[in-house]
Amino acid sequence: QQPVQSPQAVILREGEDAVINCSSSKALYSVHWYRQKHGEAPVFLMILLKGGEQKGHDKISASFNEKKQQSSLYLTASQLSYSGTYFCGTESPAGGTSYGKLTFGQGTILTVHP
Amino acid sequence: DAGVIQSPRHEVTEMGQEVTLRCKPISGHDYLFWYRQTMMRGLELLIYFNNNVPIDDSGMPEDRFSAKMPNASFSTLKIQPSEPRDSAVYFCASRPTGGRTEAFFGQGTRLTVV
Numbered sequence: 001q002q003p004v005q006s007p008q009a010v011i012l013r014e015g016e017d018a019v020i021n022c023s024s025s026k027a028l029y030s031v032h033w034y035r036q037k038h039g040e041a042p043v044f045l046m047i048l049l050k051g052g053e054q055k056g057h058d059k060i061s062a063s064f065n066e067k068k069q070q071s072s073l074y075l076t077a078s079q080l081s082y083s084g085t086y087f088c089g090t091e092s093p094a095g096g097t098s099y100g101k102l103t104f105g106q107g108t109i110l111t112v113h114p
Numbered sequence: 115d116a117g118v119i120q121s122p123r124h125e126v127t128e129m130g131q132e133v134t135l136r137c138k139p140i141s142g143h144d145y146l147f148w149y150r151q152t153m154m155r156g157l158e159l160l161i162y163f164n165n166n167v168p169i170d171d172s173g174m175p176e177d178r179f180s181a182k183m184p185n186a187s188f189s190t191l192k193i194q195p196s197e198p199r200d201s202a203v204y205f206c207a208s209r210p211t212g213g214r215t216e217a218f219f220g221q222g223t224r225l226t227v228v
Contacts, residue, residue: 002155002156002158007154009171029204030171030214040221041219041220041222042157042205042219042222043219044216044217044218047214047215047216049214064156087156087157089157089217100162100164100169100209100211101144101159101162101169101170101207102145102159102162102217103159104149104156104157104158106154106155107154107156107157107158111124114218
């Protein structure tokens, strides 16, 4: 079962903020966020584990609410370089047969204009 | 390490032909994943291996698809016979064991079935 991302696409002007959401119907152990530039491979941004973790990476941060099985990626004061497709990946808790399985959503296309 | 290596980068084949995609994971990584990327489904997990053993192949669309991992440094994804709807970008990714480990993606194989 793939996680569900929203919105499917976002268009911004430089300097504007955006939020990308990721939700799962299953209990989660971790959430991964990746960014993919056109024609390239997805590149890792950050991992969040259980415990309501929040992390930051320059002006990109994320939160994880394991009770709601949701994660959000926050892009602040967007730059042209932020353009790309963002994927959230989810991993089930240890002990199950699917431990280690990393499942991605359908992606959110982010376009930043000057 | 050179990262995850996939070959070929591009493949154009005729409907009905057999196609074999290849992947060399990063040395020491215990997990290997095969994903298919399309606009409609995003990054769709086809199959993943742990220590060369297939753990979950529920994402493999049909019996026409098969994957093997004969040793820790090599995996193949085979489509036989290929169909136009198989056209997509296929990514291989690997990751080490551990709770806070990212997945590393290869550059992908763009498959076109005509």
